[in-house]
Every structure is written in C-alpha cells, then in structure tokens.
Amino acid sequence: MQNKIPTHPMEDYLRMDRMPHIWCPSCGLGSIVTAFMKGVKNAGIDLNKLALVSGIGCTGRVAGYVKLDSYHTTHGRAIPFATGMKMANQDLTVAVISGDGDLFAIGGNHLIHAARRNMDLNVICVNNFIYGMTGGQNAPTTPLGAYSSTAPYGNYEQPFNLVGLAAAAGSSYVARWTALHLQRIQDSIEEMAKKKGFCFLEIISPCATVFARKNKGGTGLDLLQDYKRRSSIDHNADPQKIPLDMDGEIVCGVFVNDEKPTFAENVEKGTSRKVKEHPLYVQDRKDQEV
C-alpha cells in the first residue's frame, strides 16, 4: 500500500516551487504569512483580486512566496507602487507587507502621505527593530541603547513609535500585535481586508540572527518569550503614548478604527459635481476604452 504523500497545509496559498524560503529559523515571518493568508481568506475577498506589494528586505521577500499577483519593488517604494495599482483598478484589494526600515526609514514619507490621503491600502509592517537582510544595521525602530552593527556603542537615536506615527498621519485603522498573537493578527488582517481606507498593522517580530545576537537576547524563542512577557492588550490606549523600548511594556491592540472617506471616494465626490457638467466629459467610459 502506498503511503499518502503529506501535503503542506498552506500549499494552496504559497508558491511551493519556491520553498524552502530564505528566512532564518525562528523568524516571525513564516507564521505572519500564514496569518495573513488566513486573514484575507476569512475576509471572503477573491484572492484573484488581491495584489501584494513588498519593498526590499527580509519582509520584502513575502511577495515572492505567496500565490497572489505579487510585486517585489524597490526599497521603500511599495506604497506608491501600490497606490498606482489601486488608483488604476479600484476592484483590486491592494496590500503592502514590508519591514520597519523599508516603510519608516527610506519609505517613511510615502507612508505618512498615503495615510494622510486615506488611500485604500492595507499596510503591514513587520518590525524586528533592525535591518536583517543587510546584516544588522540600525533601523528607525532600534530602541535607544540597543546594539546594531552600525551602533557598536549602543543606539543614540530615539526610535519611531510606528503606531503613533501612523495614527497621527491619519490612518483609518491602526493596530499592533506581536508575532505570537497569531489569531489576533489574523483577525486584524481580516478586518483590514474588509475595511476601506488606509489600514496599518505593526507586528513585533523576533530576529534571532541579528537583533538577538547583537543584544544578547538568546534564541528566537527567547525573544518571543520576552515579547510575550512584556506585552499587554489595551484597545483604548492612546497610540501616541505607547512607544517601544528595550525592556518596557509592549502595548498591543486595535487603537484606531475610524470611518472616513477614502481618497478615491473624495475624488468621486469632487468630480461628480463639477466634471460631469464639463463639455469635455466623456459620459460612457466604456465607449472610449483602449
């Protein structure tokens, strides 16, 4: 009798011909990808109409592994690329998954402006407090005093509070979880996929290979244990008042969940009044499709 060949539980959602992936053992990304795919599936959206855009870095590689229309773009520019996609085809659900360096250092300006416009995008930032792919350099999230390969005497810089920044810039939805809150991540992704407007999720993820090694944090599991010990859930927390540091509390929750018009809705509202009366307006858009 032939043994049944065991299949991977995620094989419907992953490019199995690209496995094994390049991520290190104990990295949070594997379980985050699983939670993402389950979340969007639970949202009931057509996965054929879901486009995923990544920037550069460890998290940037997510686009290469998921069975979606997926784009691995330039460093920091995933959000404007995704904005072009969304504005070209409003039927698409467009998600961006990238790292803290990609989205908040080199791409920081794009993030705050997309949030300000309330562009209908789902942005997931996997925050490991460091540049992993390039070997452990300082990130805009590296806690004050933490060691990195470009902060050999400890980091001198104040880190960004990502949820505070995303909320201040005007996001419709802002949440933070650690890579251990997989069910919560999945639920947030589901909410974001259903919700209109700029949705932002920060996921605190362990990087054993560089962040833990530079900071004597032990293994990836030790980091996760530490994040678990430090984390608490408070949906009513003010996102401006919950910055992260080396050993303080990691306040998690859904801090912002607002309803407000998206960029595309504002365009529609503005143009419906004025453009349609203009003599150059083409009434039937299908007539002039090329």
Add this chain to the structure above:
Amino acid sequence: MKQSNLHGEFFMQGNIACAEAALSAGCRFFGGYPITPASEIAERMAFRLPQVGGSFVQFEDEIASMASILGASWAGVKSMTASSGPGISLMLENIGLGIMMETPCVVVNVQRGSPSTGLPTSWGQSDMMQARFGSHGDYGVIALAPKSPQEYFDLTIVAFNYAEKYRLPVFVTSDAIVGHMTEKVYIPPVDELEIINRKYTNKKPGDYQPYTIEPGQWVSDFAKAGDGYLYHSTGLTHDERGYPDMSEACHIQLVNRLIDKIKMNVDDIILLEERDLDDADVVVVTFGTTARTVVPGINLAKKKGIKVGFLRLITVWPFPEQKIRDLAKHVKGFVVPEINMGQIVLEVERCAGGVLTKSLPHPGGGIHDFKDVAKAIEEVAYAK
C-alpha cells in the same frame, strides 16, 4: 465610437499637447510632482483625466510618482509621469525597476538648465546621457526628442506605442523651449491615430509564465493584476516564472535580452529627419529645439557654397549608429550643436570612425549663435 480625445486644430502649448497626446494614446493614470518647466503637463492631466475616467495623483515626490506609474501599468492602465532634471534624477531608481520588470510607461523630461537646481525657468538638453545611462546597470532605452508642440504631440503617442510594444519606460526628452512654446497643433480623431496596445496573454492561469518569450517575440505577453494569473514580478534578476534566480546564466540571459530587444529593433524604433545628405560634405547632427535654432547657421554656410547635410535625431536613443557610419564613408565631417557640453557628439564621434567630428556645445539658458554654427561648418568643410 465616441471620441474621447480633444480633436481639431488648436493654438496649443507644447506641454499641453503632450498631455493631450497621452490621453489620445489611452493614458489613464498620471502620478506627478510639481516642477518647472514641466508642471503644465501635471496640471492638464489633473484637469483632463477625471473627464475620461482616469486618475491623477499628485505625490509627495518624484520617487513616488515614478513608482506609482509602474503600479498603475501592472494594474492594466497606460500611465505617465512628467518632470525635469532634479525630478528625473529622483525617478531613476524606479525607472530601473520599470526596465527590469518590463513595465510599459512614459516618462517626460522637460529639460532645463543643469546641473543641480540649475536654471528652472530656462532650457537645456543636458540630460541626454542621463536618459541613456542614468539608472544603474546595463539596459536598452528609448528616448524621443520633439522640436515643436505638434511633434511633442506626435512623439508622445509614439512613446506610448514603443512602451507597449517593447515593454519599458520610454523617455520623451523635450525641453523648456518646446514645453512652453505655443504653436498650431492638429489633433486627429482618436480612431485615426495609430495606437499600439500591449499584448495580453491568451493562456490560461497555470499555463502562463510572466517572462516566457514566445518564438519570434522580444517581450513576453502581459497579464495584469486581478486576472487570476497570480504571477510574481521582481526587480531582482529573474527567470521565466518571474522568480528570483541569482545564477550567472540567468543574469546573462536577462541583461542581454533587455539590451537586445531594443538593439535588434532599431529599424523599427529609429526615426530620423534627413535633408541634403546625399552630396553633403558636412553633416549637422542635431535634435530637439536645437534642430530649429541652427537652421540660419546652416543656411549661411550654404550661401557660402558649402554642401551641408542635416540629420535630425527624432529618436535619440537608440542612437542611429549605422546611419552615422554610412555617412562617415563619404562626408568630410560632422558638426554636432547641442545645448549641453558635448553629449551626443560622443556618440557621433564613436560611430564616425575617425572622420572629423566637431562639437558645438552650449551650457543652456541660451541658444547657439547661428554665426557660430556657420563658422563650425566652415571649419570642418575647409579642414586640412
């Protein structure tokens, strides 16, 4: 069919003609950032795109603008951005991404005096080598240089056609003179224009690979996001599946094809205006605005009895190497006036094979004195 474009005869500014051409070609997304002397294109698109069901977004910078038009193109919409020197410098990384992902789109560079902030309200032609080599790495590129608002219109349509056909960002390299010049522009009805659209795959999802090149083709058939093909595209070196492949063999094949798809189709891509070349002793090689300003100089030299030929590069990139090589066999020399310190002359010199090639540079902010042009022609004609 209902006409979507503005058609008829107009007294129209060059930059407006460019925007109208984009709309006539089917462009339905524009991402941009204000910059002199290119802003009129963005302003026109902001006004016109909502009228035809398209989208305009003014971004936070030119980096985002360029990234956005790539995304729009992958979502199945023809897209464009327009800028000038400093903005184009910011776009170059994502222009490289467009080259690598093979993304059809159009980038308009209304050149101004450079380097750096240079002469924002004045002109130059000093970004020609930037268009060719600006983004890092080796790749083929197309750049078209209009000399009038009418040609700005015509060439913007050609640029979209080349972008769709050869799957890359195509440059329209105009300048502040053509951009801000107002002349008669005739816009034909949209169904009288030759419009090329990208070829979408007719394969079923599962059978389709985003970078498989069918026999006889130089680029792969397209699939847009949302059509169920679930493909991957990356700026990394990639194989037919679009998957990263860091092997030397894959890299050699990909980079060669990015160059060859242009190089092997130069006869299709290169547009030239040729006058009096057959019996010319001296050929003036020129492009864009300069092609107009040097005419009195050529006429002056002709009056003095010199046989002067005129070769205008409508397509600047790819460079018409063979044309220069052929001319070099029977002319005494070339004169290359350009509003930069000698960029295209390097190409002419390279192809002239030792035949006398005289550079006539101008740093920008002004135009060549026609007497200098005549003098340069004379110098070449009577060179020992």
